[in-house]
Amino acid sequence: MTVRVFVPADSSALAVGAGEVALAIAAQAAARGSAIELVRNGSRGLSWLEPLVEVATPAGRVAYGPVTVADVPGLLDAGFLAGADHPLALGLTDEIPYLKKQERLTFARVGVTDPLSLADYTAHGGFAGLRVALSLTPGEIVAAVTESGLRGRGGAAFPAGIKWQTVLAAAGDEKYVVCNADEGDSGTFSDRLLLEGDPFCLIEGMLIAGLAVGARKGYIYLRSEYPHAWKTLNAAILRAREAGLLGDDVLGSGRAFDIEARLGGGAYICGEETALLESIEGRRGQVRAKPPLPAIKGLFGKPTVINNLITLASVPIILARGAAFYRDYGMGRSRGTLPFQLAGNVLCGGLVEKAFGLTLDELLNDFGGGTASGRPIRAVQVGGPLGAYVPAQDFDLPLDYEAFAARGAMLGHGGLVVFDDTVDMGRMARFAMEFCAAESCGKCTPCRIGSTRGVEVIDRILAGEDHGTNLPLLEDLCTLMIDGSLCAMGGMTPYPVLSALKHFPADFGLADK
Amino acid sequence: MTRSELLHRLIAAHPPRQDSLLPILHSIQDELGWVPPEATEPLARALNLSRAEVHGVISFYPHLRSVQPGRHVLQLCRAEACQARGSAALEAHVRARLGIGFHETSADGVISLEPVYCLGNCACGPSLRVGDEIVGRVDASRFDALLVALQEDLA
Numbered sequence: 001m002t003v004r005v006f007v008p009a010d011s012s013a014l015a016v017g018a019g020e021v022a023l024a025i026a027a028q029a030a031a032r033g034s035a036i037e038l039v040r041n042g043s044r045g046l047s048w049l050e051p052l053v054e055v056a057t058p059a060g061r062v063a064y065g066p067v068t069v070a071d072v073p074g075l076l077d078a079g080f081l082a083g084a085d086h087p088l089a090l091g092l093t094d095e096i097p098y099l100k101k102q103e104r105l106t107f108a109r110v111g112v113t114d115p116l117s118l119a120d121y122t123a124h125g126g127f128a129g130l131r132v133a134l135s136l137t138p139g140e141i142v143a144a145v146t147e148s149g150l151r152g153r154g155g156a157a158f159p160a161g162i163k164w165q166t167v168l169a170a171a172g173d174e175k176y177v178v179c180n181a182d183e184g185d186s187g188t189f190s191d192r193l194l195l196e197g198d199p200f201c202l203i204e205g206m207l208i209a210g211l212a213v214g215a216r217k218g219y220i221y222l223r224s225e226y227p228h229a230w231k232t233l234n235a236a237i238l239r240a241r242e243a244g245l246l247g248d249d250v251l252g253s254g255r256a257f258d259i260e261a262r263l264g265g266g267a268y269i270c271g272e273e274t275a276l277l278e279s280i281e282g283r284r285g286q287v288r289a290k291p292p293l294p295a296i297k298g299l300f301g302k303p304t305v306i307n308n309l310i311t312l313a314s315v316p317i318i319l320a321r322g323a324a325f326y327r328d329y330g331m332g333r334s335r336g337t338l339p340f341q342l343a344g345n346v347l348c349g350g351l352v353e354k355a356f357g358l359t360l361d362e363l364l365n366d367f368g369g370g371t372a373s374g375r376p377i378r379a380v381q382v383g384g385p386l387g388a389y390v391p392a393q394d395f396d397l398p399l400d401y402e403a404f405a406a407r408g409a410m411l412g413h414g415g416l417v418v419f420d421d422t423v424d425m426g427r428m429a430r431f432a433m434e435f436c437a438a439e440s441c442g443k444c445t446p447c448r449i450g451s452t453r454g455v456e457v458i459d460r461i462l463a464g465e466d467h468g469t470n471l472p473l474l475e476d477l478c479t480l481m482i483d484g485s486l487c488a489m490g491g492m493t494p495y496p497v498l499s500a501l502k503h504f505p506a507d508f509g510l511a512d513k
Numbered sequence: 514m515t516r517s518e519l520l521h522r523l524i525a526a527h528p529p530r531q532d533s534l535l536p537i538l539h540s541i542q543d544e545l546g547w548v549p550p551e552a553t554e555p556l557a558r559a560l561n562l563s564r565a566e567v568h569g570v571i572s573f574y575p576h577l578r579s580v581q582p583g584r585h586v587l588q589l590c591r592a593e594a595c596q597a598r599g600s601a602a603l604e605a606h607v608r609a610r611l612g613i614g615f616h617e618t619s620a621d622g623v624i625s626l627e628p629v630y631c632l633g634n635c636a637c638g639p640s641l642r643v644g645d646e647i648v649g650r651v652d653a654s655r656f657d658a659l660l661v662a663l664q665e666d667l668a
Contacts, residue, residue: 015649186592265574344597349636
């Protein structure tokens with residue numbers, strides 16, 4: 001009997017040897033006369049266990065990890081193809097607490113299916129949402145998204161339904177759907193995990209968005225730092241086109257929709273929506289002044305839905321299961337789930353999709369297991385390079401957009417970077433300004449010049465020079481950047497700086513307040 | 514095929530519109546490893562742009578190189594999540610081992626070193642990229658082994 005063996009082809013798994021492990025398993029199983037079918041799935045998101053190998057057994061899939069090439073002969077000797085015990089055995093994958101405690105809605109298929117198999121996708125609930133959408137009017141689709149409470153997952157958390165309604169109501173025959181897959185924030189990898197593990201889910205979400213607003217063309221803007229995701233995405237688009245899901249007659253509905261993937265150029269600022277549109281149009285990725293909003297005048301001057309990848313990939317399940325199903329998860333005005341990403345110095349790093357409302361402490365300790373170094377957690381940067389550093393005394397915070405905003409922090413794209421007590425927060429504050437100086441698009445002065453002046457004044461503070469002058473100067477500069485920048489790059493870089501200064505003054509050579 | 518013929522072939526493979534610029538530049542760099550200065554003029558002519566506009570785009574995007582790199586381009590992640598896992602120490606080791614800094618090429622022409630801000634491998638850092646491969650959980654000894662493989666062209 002042929003045994004199905006799963007070895008992820010996800011970037012993170014490949015980065016720690018999954019490719020070599022897959023080759024070794026295939027070669028050594030063949031040499032022993034064992035018939036196996038090797039499936040290159042996406043990652044389950046248990047990053048610390050990668051490469052995580054799974055074997056299908058009558059009782060369910062059994063996991064082993066982290067597996068190295070050197071472990072393969074021993075695994076075969078022990079009978080892992082029958083799910084036998086071994087020091088690397090983790091039991092049934094679905095029973096691993098880290099996974100079992102999650103609420104996987106958007107990521108239900110990631111790591112489970114063959115990412116490029118349409119048969120697998122359909123067998124696991126794929127296209128159920130699209131079929132519902134094809135039976136609805138555009139207004140009804142938009143109403144479902146609005147009622148679900150879905151907000152933009154890129155960080156700004158703007159209600160998706162309102163954005164879609166604006167585009168639906170905008171005059172014009174030509175409209176676009178644009179997916180922002182320029183996932184530049186350090187500590188975030190959910191876009192990549194979904195693209196490499198379940199690309200048809202994004203395609204389905206974009207198809208639904210196209211039906212909702214009357215667009216016939218979609219663009220996916222992917223960052224160039226994701227070479228594996230780029231290959232998977234293009235292969236998926238090709239297969240969807242061949243299967244008649246994309247093209248002039250989507251699933252025989254008479255409706256047209258096609259998708260083109262575009263590769264970015266390593267510029268962080270292109271994650272800002274108007275800079276992204278400029279980049280697709282073939283220009284430098286410089287921010288546009290708003291208004292006009294992209295929903296009115298977006299790509300090529302036409303009404304455009306531009307959403308983060310996770311926002312669009314969350315739409316299929318909303319249509320398939322109904323707005324109320326999704327809305328019943330979460331707390332306050334944060335409805336549904338967010339795929340949190342545990343990164344940096346954390347013992348059990350990976351992807352945790354949970355309903356909004358669990359506390360930071362639960363995420364960091366119950367899921368993350370504390371630091372990888374075994375030392376105490378000192379600070380967590382939540383929401384990417386523009387997010388505040390949150391100190392341990394704030395770990396009671398519930399993961400909710402409004403609760404975070406109330407304490408001067410933000411959830412952003414759901415990435416958390418954990419630092420232990422060896423971190424120098426003065427240096428991290430300096431890095432925030434240095435990063436802004438490197439990545440500023442140069443359009444507005446507070447960001448372009450302010451970031452460089454910020455590095456200089458932090459250097460003076462760290463060198464102990466005239467704190468009486470330099471501290472008020474830094475705070476004044478930060479205020480100017482927050483109030484005067486065109487977009488979040490300059491407007492939010494002060495958050496990591498000011499939070500580091502407020503919570504960790506000793507690292508700046510100041511007495512504890 | 515001469516380089517000029519190659520450039521014309523790559524340009525002609527895309528619709529003659531401004532939004533083809535970035536895809537064409539990617540195709541040039543994929544073929545040559547960089548975007549040579551002689552690409553600017555034919556690109557401007559084909560897409561009806563000024564040479565300044567084309568140059569402006571090439572110089573804006575860090576991914577696009579206007580200087581020919583070494584045989585292998587090694588990108589080291591400098592972002593926060595890798596810093597939390599010890600990338601600063603790794604960076605110091607890499608600089609010392611190669612004897613070069615960022616945006617420089619080793620004297621033997623084998624390695625060009627570039628900074629990168631996040632490869633999306635944030636739970637398995639420190640990370641680096643060589644060509645289209647990402648390498649995770651990199652420490653000094655793993656880097657040294659990788660370097661030997663690159664120098665012998667085994668990677």
